[in-house]
Amino acid sequence: QLQFLESGPGLVKPAETLSLTCTVSLDSISGTSYYWAWIRQPPGKGLEWIGNIHHTESTYYNPSLKSRVTISIDTSKKQFSLRLRSVTAADTAIYFCARVRVFMIPSIDFWGQGLPVIVSS
């Protein structure tokens, strides 16, 4: 059964870098049918697309976050990662890793359980 294990600190200081990793319990994450995404949800608010990556390392970032975000992938470890630089309190959110299926139209067919991250000194 597919599972995602999200890992990373739950507390980050302002101006520092938030780093999260998602480990996927599949034989491989190199398939062409999927790419791998990060989405976040501030407390009590809606969902915000952060960006995604293909196993070829092609990346797409939300323009509003692009200057601060890097998403990377390590197919040998079956992991993909998020780095968000220069964080502020506005980056406090639950961070979800997810799989985007490209069958018919792109849709998120599997989500991690979410990792709460607080930005505070």
Added chain:
Amino acid sequence: DIQMTQSPSSLSASIGDKVTITCRASQSIKNYLNWYQQKPGQAPKLLIYAAVSLQSEVPSRFSGGGSGTDFTLSITGLQPDDFATYYCQQTYSTPDMYTFGQGTKLEIK
């Protein structure tokens, strides 16, 4: 950017009712529209993809409709498990901006 607007923002209904949630795109997105259900403390779950296709293992009381700019999610015969927040999402744009609607909270009356 493609903006997604859901209505209503919140909705009260009773067990057994039929409800419809609307999602409007700021430009045509053909059928590149997905619906998700999120319960408190949980990750969202895919219900409908490509505007009308039911995701595997999702009950048939859920249905999607529409194309272009106007879409609907309908739930017939509401069950206690259906009270949650629902989000639409467009995936018509380039993958840097797969935007979500603001959500519709379905509450029990």
